[in-house]
Amino acid sequence: MTLLCARCTQKLQIRVTLSPAEMSKIENDLRSEYGPFVKPPKRVKEILALADKDIEDYDFEIARLREQLTIIEAQKEQLGTQRAKLRALLSPMRKMPNEILFRILRQVCEENVIQHGLYQRWDGKDDVLTSSATTYLPAVAVSSVCSRWRELTRASPSFWANMTVEIHSLDGDMDELSFMVTRYLERSEEFPFLKLFLQHAHRWESFACWADHSLSFYRMLSQLRFPSLLELDIRHFADPDSNALDIFEHAPRLRILATTDAPPSKTPFNQLETLHFCKSLRVASPTELANTLRNCPFLKKLLLLFDVEVQDPMAQGMWKNITWLNMMEPFEQHLNMVFLSFSFPSLTELIVESEFHETTWPVESFGSFVTTSSCMITAFTLRGISISDLDLIAALRVMPSISYLKIDDINDIDSAQRTITSHLISSLRHQSTSFLLAPKLHSLHLISVRKSKVPFDDATFIGMVESRWFKPGSDLSAAMFSMGKACIRSVVLTFSWREVDAEVYQPLRNLDAEGLRVVVAGTNGVQV
Structure with missing residues (x-):
């Protein structure tokens, strides 16, 4: 060089x-x-x-x-x-007619989600958006590809007519949110999607609308008939409007309703089988809830969404047809209110879950509820509920028919009240010489969300599962069945704070090969 x-x-x-x-x-x-x-x-x-x-x-x-x-x-x-x-210049896409390209792009732009702030989960962490812009704002992403695509999207308001706005926090500058919403509203022009939508009301089987005002403002809905409507979800968060549900008076097939309103209403409550009573800003009192239930003689499933207000229990009432009960976001006072005010003799599944705050389990009122109701609960789920291992054992003792159990242990590391402990797992172990807790249990799902000061005892858990597994068709399985003891069929154990050693759980792999469904997962993924 x-x-x-x-x-x-x-x-x-x-x-x-x-x-x-x-x-x-x-x-x-x-x-x-x-x-x-x-x-x-x-x-x-x-x-x-x-x-x-x-x-x-x-x-x-x-x-x-x-x-x-x-x-x-x-x-x-x-x-x-x-x-x-x-x-x-040689791309086949250039030869594609605009009519076909329009249909393809229209499929991509079916839903646009405009968000401000990050959704905060119950564990205090923010859900970070990791997907591309095409996932959330497809109309914006598609219109930025090239001049041809931009002309197609700008020429058709239908690309911009589907919009969901999610505001998870009022903090920070809202100018960007306002700019994006304004852009969608301007480009959607006068696309008659609502009028076109209402022309097919007779075909609706499911309809949902969440808004800050009552549907009674939608005058164009008042003259409609809903002969096919099976499921309705109407929630508004402004002042109560007793006429909000009257729009759906003519819905002869309505079976499922989620609402923030309570009767009186022209809506056919008397034919409902499932009711989601979502008093998200003004909690239902026992009297209001009881009046609602009286208007639903065929109700089988009931979901209650509570707020921070506290109501005193009332004289207990009995509802014989309800088999499924889900209580969301309750405080201990709300659980006491329900357990002491209502009786559900046919109840088979109970779910109590809290995502935004920690709720303490009411030991005494729950025991009284099960005893008074004389119900046979077969499925029990607790999520985001602070309950000790001793209190959970006490709850399981009054539910001998339990066959499905799912528990999320969300207690802090410094909390003296832990749920998934060696004592709980040992109590579930089958021993021929002692009382068997939850003898009908065939599906167990445990989720440990937060680290504990006491290390998790893998050997005790494996031994418990082995003790409740009877190989199908064996003499032992037949003998246990004759004594009213079920063979466990499904086990799921999940850790959010530790890794799982696959070699330690090899015995459960062997049971999985025999027919037991086993899933054990940690921060290093599924290991069994």
């Missing part, structure tokens, strides 16, 4: 060239000669001065070559861009 002088562009003349023999002598002198009387070799200063000039010339040459390299790289990048555009 020829090096050129950066000043005169002539061939670069190297001033200093030391042979291997000369370098060897210099290194030997460095090792052997020292002391106050040592004299440096001749011409050292002259050679150093020449070396400095050579290094300066090298620096100039390096800078020149780097500049040339930058120019070459820019030319390469420009050529690559030009090549990509030339190839695009």
Whole structure:
């Protein structure tokens, strides 16, 4: 390679060239000669001065070559861009008719979600959006691809007519949210999606609307009939409006209703089988709830969504048909209110879950509820509920028919009240000489969300599962069945704070091969 002088562009003349023999002598002198009387070799200063000039010339040459390299790289990048555009001219997409391309893009833009702030989960963590913009704002993403796609999306308001706005926090600057919502509203123009939608009301089987105002403001709904409507979800969060549900008076097949309103209403409550009573901003009192239930003689499933207000229990009433009860976001006072005010003799499944706050389990009122109701609960789920292992054992003792059990242990590491402990697991172990807790249990789902000061006892858990597994068709299985003891069929154990050693859980892998469904997962994924 020829090096050129950066000043005169002539061939670069190297001033200093030391042979291997000369370098060897210099290194030997460095090792052997020292002391106050040592004299440096001749011409050292002259050679150093020449070396400095050579290094300066090298620096100039390096800078020149780097500049040339930058120019070459820019030319390469420009050529690559030009090549990509030339190839695009050969793309089959260019031959696709606008009518077909429109249908494809329209399928992509079915739902647009405009969000402000991050949704905060019950454990205090924020749900971070990790997907691409196409997932949340497909109309914006598609219109930014090229001029042709932009013209197609801008020419059709239908691309912008489907919009969901989620505001998880009022903190921060709302200008970006306002800008995006305004853009969608302007580009949707007067697309008659609501009128077109209402023309097919006779075909609706399910309808949901959550708003800050009552549906009674939608005058165009008042004259409609809903002959096919099976499921209705109407929630508004402003002041109560007793006429909000009257719009759905003519719904002869309505069976499922979620609402923030209570009767009186022209809506046919008397034919409901499932009711989600969502008093999210103004909690239902026992009297209001009882009046609602009296209007639903065929009700089988009941979901109650509570707020922070507290109501005192009332004299207990009995509802014989309800088999499924789900209480969401209750405080202990709300659980006491329900357990002490209502009796459900046919109840088979109970779910209590809290995502936004910690709720303490009411031991005494629950025991009284089960005893008074004389119900046979077979499925029991607790999520986000603070309950100790002893209190859970006490609850299971009054539910001998339990066959499905799901528990989320959300207690803090410093909490003395833990749910999933060695004591709980040992209590579930089958021992021929002692009382068997939950003898009908065939499905167990345990989720440990937060780290405990006491390490989890894997061996105790494995031993418990092995003790409740009877190989299908065996004499032991037949004997246990005759004694009213069920074989466990499904086990799920999940940790959010620790890894799972696959070798430790090898015994459960063996049971899985015999027919037991086993899932054990930790922060390192599913290991069984």
